[in-house]
Amino acid sequence: MALSPELTGLIVSYITAPPLNPRDQRRAQSYLSQYATVNCVWQEIIEKRTFSTLCLGTAKRLDEFRRLNLDSRRKSYIQRIDLIVELELYDVDARSRFETDQEHQRNNMLFTQAIQSLLQVLSLWPNNTRGIELSITAQSPSDMSAIPDQRERRMRIKAARFDRTEDLLNRRFEKSYLQLDESFKSLSVPLISSLNVDGLSWNGRVIQPASCARLASNLPCLRSVTLALSDVCKRDKPLRKRNRNVSFSAEFRPVTPSGDWLFERDPNELNSDKIDSEDSDPEGESPDYVRTAPEDRSGGHIRSKIIPAFFNELYRSAGQAALRMPRLKYMSLQTTRCGFGGHRFRYEIKNGVAKVTWADVHVFHPEDNILQIWKDVASRHTGNDLEVKIADLS
Template identity: 30%
Template sequence: MSMNSLPPELFANIVSLVVAKQKQLTKYATLSRAWQRAIEERTFSHLSVFSDELDEFESFVLESPYTHRRTAVRRVEFSINLPDYDDNACGRFERQADRHVNDTAFTKAMAGLFTALATINSGNGSRSIDLHLLHFYSSMDINRRDEEKLRADKLARATGNRHDLFDLRYRDSYLQLLDLESLPLLHNVTSLTVHGDTARKLAPAVAGGLMSRLPNVAAIDCSFWDGERRRPDQRRQLRSELAKQLISLAAPKSLQKLTLNLNNREPGNSNFVDADVRGSLYTSHADDLSTELRLFLQAAPCLTEFNLTGPISISADLFRSLEDAESGNKQRWQKLEECIIELSAVRPDGGWYTEIDHERDPETSGDEDEEEEEDEDMDSSSDIVQDDARSEGSSSGYDSSDSFFAMDQLPPDSYGYGEEKRDARFNGDEPSTSSFRTRPTQELEVLFLAAACAVPLMPRLKYMNVGHKIRPSERTGGQFQELGFEYLAKGVEYPGDGADAMQFSRLYWSVCRGWRMSQELESQWRLLLGDDAIVEYNEW
């Protein structure tokens, strides 16, 4: 009896056993046509493709006479090779011309991928596709150079024989999609994952652009960088461009789950004053991004879960607008079941969501003044040194036009390695302060109240978690601590809760010692939870 004459169920069991035992499966595809189909339906289900391999992808998969290869495709991981640059370019920052070349290559590669995937007709038996955008780099980038060359280049730079910025060359660059219309609509992509927070960063608006070309996408998981402090105009523009993309999108009819990681780590200096990056779309000083995220998510009729993390810098506008609160207009989140927000310590208006607790740390009140005086002295001396350096024609360090609150997007051609501490000060990382902010500010309580007011507009809500991680310090016992709340609807399981507790709605707070809800916030939650609800405080 040949393999081809075996009953399909038995043959499938044999293939499963081989797959479970063997790592190299391709050799079995040569046994017979039946084995080829069975093996390739597995090996072609998960494909990793580089931008310079699209021709091979089309030839071996999309244009192959074996239709099972196309129908087998379930997951595509895509990475993009950007244009090379020479040794001389390693010693200078990317300019606008460099960025345009990379943006053009990025857009062309994405258009090529979308055009290729569009040939897989979802109506001829092919399955839905998970699309993952993983890596974006040039061969001369520090993490892509040959190991021996990288070692030699670092040695030459250390001895003064080479000018090389390594990853600093493209630190301030963000890849952009230039022509969305060049990307055909993909009806068969139902899941999108974007790793845009790597050494080569993507502009957050790329997520909105891709969503506009994926009408049936049900799950989105994207990570981007939102931690630029040296050039706040650039950060403000990047956030507002994402907000504008969300405005232009049609209602996401199929979207069920959104995870957005917009990384905004708090500065190491607790006295640092961040920039206002709310944007100018609204005259009421609402945050562009928070507002458009709310409108976008509320317009998604099938949305059951969203997770905003990073931590992410958002405002109370995520849950309600000032106009809606005053007018009584209440837009509902019809099917939302789970909402998780990991807040950045820094608000979009540049302020902090936490403050130093002088009652618990009275000794810090004097330290702040001393640090501010020290900062002023350091700024003054640094400016003098910088002026002297400019007068001598040196481009070491950042010029005044490149300092904090700068308008100029272009740094000097050579980075002053002796001025790295000054650069860290512009970024809020120096001087690092040990007595840190641990107590909620009024603005954080306003956000907590906005979240509580949004709960009645979420008729199917089962779980809400809104909070911020406090960094380790003496005040926190040397550990990360949570500052925020968890809400659980009746019947929702929770670690440590028995059957009796699950009969009630629950509100669990994790807060600094002595903090309690304001009267307005407590009244709102009591109205939602009822008299029998469980409210507990975990103090640290």
């Protein structure tokens, strides 16, 4: 008599104990996978567990994942991906010196390529309501944190304490913050619902905070973000200052997540029958049945006028956020084109002067209370008043 899937699943849960760390996770999954050959019921139950968490801890492992052609069923089982970016090796002699600019640039390239490669794969996967949790850290196989044997790790730490010039340990890369370089290309990956980045030197390499924000901007369905970061480099104050300077830019769709439009049709354009399509009849001389259907005609002024209530609320939230960003130097918000419409916002500090610009095809004037919030932002950032510019995009 065949057991029910629920009872079989309960039996499987007793085969292995919950793993304590990523290495135990991989061993437990490897041990569990042998039971997938019992029958099709066992296969599905086992694979839900073995595919639930994927650890991509080496460049080879990441390349295998990129080439792996998973079916939709197995893709749906994946709940978490642990990406450990593998940086370049270095020899024992290199332990006694800080990472060079050339080494840092090469590691930035490896860091960028690994994240870009993974995002490109996941961007092609079908979305699901649960999403996938993505965890990111980075290390070289030569780093102390990569030594699997704890006894060997303790011996290295003890030797470094005896002669601190022979082995800098994690101080070797304390100023080499990993960052996404110029080759990183933005793309939308809605499948990732949670992002965890461990950029603390005692667990791996330090990671630039701004690059984490840049990464998160490619994940439109994030529900949770956990960033363990540090920028307290006490030996290089200019570097510390650069790490804390903020530059923020966002482009958003003209529709809210709940389906409400941010734009409406301009009453002056409701009767417009403008036709720009080459396969139609711009002058309207041909019979209607040979002309392009109205909904397929390009060039019409569709929803080009903003709905002020939505945008005032947007700038209220943005201003309140800016009040909590003491190092903010630049913020840009703009919509993608909607017909011939468009709307842009920019807050920028130059030479100690804060300036805000609202630009719109129909001219947008923020409410007085919204303007006051941004005056408070300018006062907090510069101690001076705010310069306001209202621009016409038409």
